[in-house]
Amino acid sequence: MGTIEISNREFNTLSQLIYAESGINIHIGKMELLKSKIAKRMRTTKISSCHEYLNYLMNSKAEITEFIDTVTTNHSFFFRENTSIQKMIQALSIENKKQARIFKIWCAACSTGDEPYSVAVQMLEQELQFSILATDISHSVLNTAMRGVYSQERVRNVPIPILHKYFQKGIGQNIGYVKVRKEVTRNIDFKKFNLITDPIPDEKFDVVLCRNVMIYFDDTTTEKVVNRLYHALKVGGFFIIGQAESLMNLIHHYKSVKNTPSTFQK
Ligand SMILES: C[S@@+](CC[C@H](N)C(=O)[O-])C[C@H]1O[C@@H](n2cnc3c(N)ncnc32)[C@H](O)[C@@H]1O
Known part of the structure; x- marks a missing residue:
């Protein structure tokens, strides 16, 4: 060739x-x-x-x-930019103490699954009930996500006690790999979804994460996407973007959340 x-x-x-x-x-x-x-x-x-x-x-x-x-660029890893996730889970824990419920979370460009699994293990640690919709435009990354097998390198940021509790260590041919345990995958639904062309789901979410995908979009597309995702959130729900992303100079209705990086609220 x-x-x-x-x-x-x-x-x-x-x-x-x-x-x-x-x-x-x-x-x-x-x-x-x-x-x-x-x-x-x-x-x-x-x-x-x-x-x-x-x-x-x-x-x-x-x-x-x-x-x-x-x-598509699918780079991702476990516990990436985790401060905003930690803060979001703290806020959900406070809400859960007032009224216990199942929190609905949408990871709207989930790539190989590192992000939804990172959210899931931290929700489990706080004994919060949840369901996660994890979507991406790429079917090949969704296949990897559903398999749930990762190299040690990808989980290097996962705290050791969490790694031992929620991941199975590979043996024999699978040395150097870990597999996410069933209890983590149980409440996650992986689906193909295009942020630009697919209709926004009717259900409303407590949290929408859309991280490190809008860096590949221009301002016109980013504005369109953030406003489409607004309709998927419950009032008071959180919208979390990537650290390298911003809603500055865009027309939108979100409020920023004090002392919390990359997080907005409906
Ligand atoms: C760099 S990864 C980010 C993964 C994860 N959110 C993170 O922060 O680690 C970006 C993902 O966005 C997906 N993507 C790109 N364009 C998209 C679109 N129009 N709709 C849905 N997903 C898209 C890509 O397939 C890729 O998996």
Whole structure:
């Protein structure tokens, strides 16, 4: 397979396709990255000409789904940016003391599951009842999430007592890996969901996490997404974003929460 050459026109068509399908903003500086993603799909589809592949892509809904899956950045790890999660769980514990209930949480770009499982083990530790909807646009990360098997590296931030309690250590061929225990996975529902194009669920959540995905969106898309997710929250519910993300300069109805990083309230 020769080197990939794409014209500016082809680049524009591709970046418009990615934007329309996922909200991901691929600018010209990401040309090499885009080429590597095309090359990956060409290898999988066994199409040796780039021109032929692009033609195939533009005419196949199934290939568009696979291509978008390849374009997404899925980096995640357990207990990532955990202060906002800790503070959110403290607030839920206080509410639970007033009136015990099942808290509904939505991890709206959950990637390989590290985030919803991190929330789940900390909810279990506080003896809080919960259900988690964990969604992502990428079916391949959802498969990994449902498998629940991770390298030791991915769980390096998990406090040791929690690691021993909620994860099973791999043996034999699985040395160096851990598996999330059934009691953690029990209340988590993994589903495919596109933040840009899928209708927001009718049910209302106590917490919506949408972290480290809006960094790939432009302001127009971010504003659209944060306002769509507003409708999924109960009044008083928490909206949690990533540390590198901000709602500054966007039109929205959230209130920020004092002394709590990256957290907003309806
Ligand atoms: C970098 S990961 C963040 C994972 C996790 N929230 C965290 O903070 O560690 C970003 C995830 O957003 C997902 N994503 C990108 N565009 C999306 C969209 N339009 N709808 C839903 N998920 C999307 C990607 O597939 C990827 O798994």
